[in-house]
Amino acid sequence: MTEPSPKGTLSFFKDLHPPKSRFLDDVLDGLSKPQKSIPPKHFYDARGSALFDDITDTEDYYVTRTELGILDAIAGEIAERAGPGAVVIEPGSGSSVKIDKLLNALDNPAGYVGLDISKTHLIAACEDLASRFPGLSVGAICADFTQPVPLDDYPVPDGKRLVFFPGSTIGNFEPDEAQALLETYRSWLRPGDALLIGADRVKSAQILENAYDDTGGITADFNLNLLSRINRELDGDIDVEAFAHKALWNEEKARVEMHLVARRSLTFSVDGRRFSMEAGESLHTENSHKFTIDRFHALAKAAGLSVSAQWSDDREYFTLYWLERAETV
Template sequence: MLEQVDPAFRADVVNGLSEPIPSIPARWLYDRRGSELFDDITRLPSYYPTRTETALLKAKMGEIAALACNGCAIVEFGSGSSTKTPLLLQAMKPAAYVPIDISGDYLRESAGRVDRRFPDIAVHPVEADFTKPVDLPKEIDGLPRLGFFPGSTIGNFVPRSATDLLRHFRDILGTGAKLLIGMDRVKPVERLIAAYDDPEGVTAKFNLNLLRRINRELEADIPVEDFAHEARWNDMLGRVEMHLVARSNVEFMIDRKRFAFAAGETIHTENSHKYGPRGARLLLLAGGWTPLAEWTDDHQDFALILAEAQRNRFAP
């Protein structure tokens, strides 16, 4: 299996676990099984973001469509199962839909479902890591573009990386393109922790699946049962953190390198930053996007923001 593994996965795992504060980038949580488990998470009663964002899209889609897209290509970054996408496609009737996702099999299955449901819309799936350079299909050359980045995925990135990612999106989509992005708002800690450490244990399975993936793809021998999922609120940094905590002293090998964790030490696997209204707009501006409109639910739990790409000369 080693010769078939993504070299970036191997490098991120080995280098990340060698750091003084061990961590692995959150994108590697989403292999096929991880993507399936995340879909399960989005349907849990305690996980409000997907439910709230979907309701917001349904309620405001007329306004969003009028401002966002006319005969354009919708480019979705990290499309996953594309569960929210039909709301946009139904309302906007774009010329093309380009889902981008790192999980190839999952991408092709979800793109196939969209293609069957919307036969008049050209679907061009792109298997890629959207944080890296991405070549969009030539079939959409000349079309206006709307980027779609739902689910508050931007919150997985620390602010500096989030700014870089937004600039990257601007470069991919081009000047004059628009971006519809979801951002989760700050709220009581109890609700936040419940969303990322559900009583059903699905998020724990999702987090621990990363260790199983490492064992399978890198031929490692991590004792998965000796780690536990934990969600923490970091008030200073305004984010929920996911960790894998060693239950006892453990040692394991990955790619012929030995790692040791004392009981209580953790592997940091994901962040979910929460933004207030001003912070969200400042982040977009720093990333090369000018906010045009914003929609939120009655409880101010979640926001959808439509922004327009600035010219490169306006950004550092």
């Protein structure tokens, strides 16, 4: 049995952070494409993680407060389903408010394991959690959670596993990637374990575009910070002020897209390689797919998971799903 964390310390930490070369490879490859693009996982250096936390507090970004409201409403049912002594595993460790609500709702949870690509943010968040839940075994794994992580190789506490994947992060992935990610999470589940996952719903284009282009400009700063990170870590000389943030609703693909649009023609280098962009050309940085109930059920089924419960807010903006391993795949 894994011992609880002493106040403010971690039960274990594993550093599986991808090498810098992976960030560089993704950037060079993405900038070489006809439609330039960079995977959104690279938003999350320390500043990017902090900016995202700020985004969740904006009036325009309804996602977080809507999901929190659902968690408040279903706390008792979650506790009953999870049972006593559950172990929460959170890939993409994010808002402390969400994990606090979940842990406070559970019956004497045995442990928590956070996984995130941003090491500084991850350690700070997990140490803070350990200080506020001194009887909880808190572990941290710095890893790209889109890649398989062998949980059984690490001292994860005993108990029913509840994989917690809130915030509709699943929407950042193309359909085949989302299925592969859910299959990875399915591999972490044993009989009786569960995945509690949030998924944003299709709604009006105006509401969606406002959520990803808040009036305070925090989302724009978050998007532009990716360029600053490239300059800092990959020997880039990109003129960040030459780009503008843009969010748009793609009706055909049921997703919000975030882009960085060149205000003028420019050239720049990354790690010694030169690139050019014309005025109006964009760098595609994120997709956020939105779901209907039927579409999400189909995705879960394709990944070998079954929906045993689901909860939505009164406006039907957002849904939380309780998924378990399907008996047959």
